Amino acid sequence: MKLSGWGRYPLIEASTYAPRSEDDLRDILLSKKSVIARGNGRAYGDSAINADATLETRCLNRMISFDQTSGQLVAEAGVLLGDIVAAFLPRGWFPMVTPGTKFVTLGGAIAADVHGKNHHKEGSFRTCVDWIDIMGSDGEVHRCSWDEDRDLFDYTLGGMGLTGVILRAAIRLRSVESGWMRQRTIAAPNLSAALEAFEVEKNATYSVAWIDCCASNRNLGRSLVILGEHAKLSELPSSKAKEPFHKKTKWKISIPFDFPSIFLNRFSVRAFNNIYYQSGAKKIDVRLVDWDSYFYPLDSVLNWNRIYGRKGFSQFQCVFPLEQSEAGLTAILEEVASAGCGSFLAVLKRFGPQDSSFSFPMEGYTLALDFPINDKTLRLAEKLDQIVIDFKGRFYLAKDSRISAQTLRATDVRADKFCSVRNARGLSTRFASAQADRLVL
Amino acid sequence: MAVAHKLASMGHPIQLAARGANSLLADKTNIELRYNVTVTLHEFDALALDTHDAFVAGLGELPQIAVCAVGLLGDQYQAEQDVQVASLIVRSNFEGPASILGVLANHFEKRGSGILVGISSVAGERGRATNYVYGSAKAGFTAFLSGLRNRLARKGIHVLTVLPGFVATRMTEGLDLPATLTTQPSRVAEAIAHACKRKKNVIYVGRVWWLITFVIRRIPEALFKRLRI
Structure with missing residues (x-):
């Protein structure tokens, strides 16, 4: 089917899959030349499109646990920020960092390391992420966090899905007294x-x-x-x-x-x-x-x-x-x-x-x-x-x-390092998007 | 599952019944976290008819709304060749669902309240070469629901027949369905919740299926038998 981002440009013919479980996901991932994960399609351009296999995470959208004392929520990548607000605001919790739309998935928010109106004080989405489970090119799931495989954690936040498929994550919500x-x-x-x-x-x-x-x-x-x-x-x-x-x-x-x-x-x-x-x-x-x-x-x-x-x-x-x-x-x-x-x-x-x-x-x-x-x-x-x-x-x-x-390389010296990390970890052949192809990432 | 989400979002406690109910643990937690309601899991096999009485007795609390979403599409060609396959399709779509709703109906009747929801299919509205084993089982189930409604109408119990067209579920995964005629499970759930509130008898989701069925049912048999649809 024809896929585009929120900006409806460009429009690209792509095969899409909506795996229902980790095993489904692994089967598709291992059988395709290259893949990219796609959340709710709110990236504006071609970040979440791969003509060969675009993996939609909409069926991987379960909330797993919530800790009332720390405000830590564990959820699958396809959960929408809006779902989190709907579930937890009535109990006095709100996302620590939120972009200008609630129709983004948790996985998308991590991959783009989105920012909100509080960035000047509290930083980007990474501030509230405790750990991430991510499926690598071999189909194995790795957990990365502030003190566990920190390199993968850092490159996954802002890595536009090019470091693997984000499966689930733990994020901290903020306690609020009202809506x-x-x-x-x-x-x-x-x-x-x-x-x-x-x-x-x-x-x-x-x-x-x-x-x-x-x-x-x-x-x-x-x-x-x-x-x-x-x-x-x-x-x-x-x-x-x-x-x-x-x-x-x-x-x-x-x-x-x-x-x-x-x-x-x-x-x-x-x-x-x-x-x-x-x-x-x-x-x-x-x-x-x-x-x-x-x-x-x-x-x-x-x-x-x-x-x-x-x-x-x-x-x-x-x-x-x-x-x-x-x-x-x-x-x-x-x-x-x-x-x-x-x-x-x-x-x-x-x-x-x-x-x-x-x-x-x-x-x-x-x-x-x-x-x-x-x-x-x-x-x-x-x-x-x-x-x-x-x-x-x-x-x-x-x-x-x-x-x-x-233009990317003239504005972001980190791009080459990102590529070499992807190469060293064997990620560059398996995870690719139309954007990554265009930007040679 | 979409129906469970919808009803939970309205504040109803949820009882999930399935074969291998423990595989639904993650869904139980998900619904509890999202909607702050209690969810319990119950082992249930639609085909094991002799367990249905004990199943309902073991529920603890008798539900106010019972939704039967049991079904097996099966393979029409295999069903033509192998009577076992055909029998399984008929038992999964008719015998099992009718049996459990029948048992629940008796309990509801004793209590004097409740809503029974049966998810049948537009495929049961007229038999077609491509899926008449499935279609005939659904036709039987639709007739069963109609009779049940008739029987319980004056006893305070409501029976809702749901006739979905193509729905994007695990059952239809991999089939090449026309996108404009395919609904999402969440829409079916919305329609069911709305119909329960309004005490509707028979609903089509999406509504275009009412028209399609209307036309298909009126094609003269002499012509219909030559069509490939």
Whole structure:
């Protein structure tokens, strides 16, 4: 069948298998030339596609144990983060680190070493991972952790599934008093004001900014910086404190068809961004927001990826080191504004320090932009690639669908080491994805 | 299993019964962790008819809703050649399920409440060359459920007949099924839970199967016997 990532580009003919047990999985793995595991298909590009054999983990999705005192959950790789929230939030537990969608699997979160709005304080997903069970090229299952085969552990977090098939893992949840978030919004009229807001508010548990990438000149980089804290029981009005984990069922909107590509043009995107900024700038008070709207605003629009039309879209996400951030971001935003293909959704986020083998984050600022796929945006993206190289940034492989092997190596010196580790462990022949082929990993 | 998940998510305690029930330990833990309900495992063999009385007596607590999801697709060609194969298909899809629901029905009748759910199949709506052994067993089971419903209707016990089309389960794994006509087990589970609440009698999942069955049943036999469908 034809497979793609969340961005619906590229579309690749691939054989898929959905093993129901470890033994099933081993049989398939050993009988195929090469394989890649696939969770819920939320990586944007071709990370979880192998034409020969794509192994879906959706049937390997059982929760195995939970420790009430430490908050440690052991679960199979196909369990969704949303399932974890549904099961454990009513008992006062929430994921330690969560990306912007709850529709990712545990295995996917580990493979991409995803980050959340608390990265500047608490780091990436690896922070909450105690150990991982992974099936290697020989079909044997190995356990790796902070003190057991540390090398495999480090390369599996951020290794994009190229170090084996993640079977199960132990993660720690955080204890929370309610399902509510105290949200505060700061309107920043330009980029340096936004960066300053992040630095001033670095003690906030969660912070993220929506950035208007259509704005130019003196408005360049104007943003709404959104801060959040888990609300304590004492901070809730009595009506909410009675049932602190209760949430009204929200209406879900589903996009039933592909929008025609004319729908997204420079005028509609600019108008949307303008309205969003102006209305956001008025709501700078502290307000209580439920966890779903706070962490997963886009999840309430199912299939939102169809807004970008039939050809799909690509997300451009890079990170710049702290000292290069302002210059790098300015260069990117100027290029995007002058090209006139603004992105509907643009997100800016401060990362804290991180030192890991092949994960995306590093201390600095990350910017994510969405573009519908067309000749113009692909040309723009190549220009942006060069800016990332010039300012010593790097790319998020979970979002990538198009950079070249040369660009990867020009931005990430760790790539060659990753390849040699894969070779030394006999993983490179067995585990491969369309992305790994493109990037020669 | 999807039905167990759905009912557990609504807060019902779950009793899982199967052959080799211990192989369901991981599923038991999974459901308990996810929905914070009690799950118990019970050894059950649908084909061992003489054990069914003891099985129900040994459940401890008689369930409010009993779902029978027993079935064996089998191989039509082998069933034509080997009467043992044919017999196993008929016993697995008709005799066994009818027997256990019959025993449960008597217990429910004594208590005066309960819902019995039988998962039959659209294959039982008309016999076709490609799977009529399976289809005829399901047809028998569907008729059994209809009769049971008739018998218990005034006694406070509800009987739900579920007629799924293609469902992506272990049974259909490896078959080349049309994607648009294939439903996920979770959808069947949703439909069953909804039908239990609404006291529906017969449901098709997905609904397009009602139309397909409607048409297939109305094709004149003279024509039908020449078709390859």
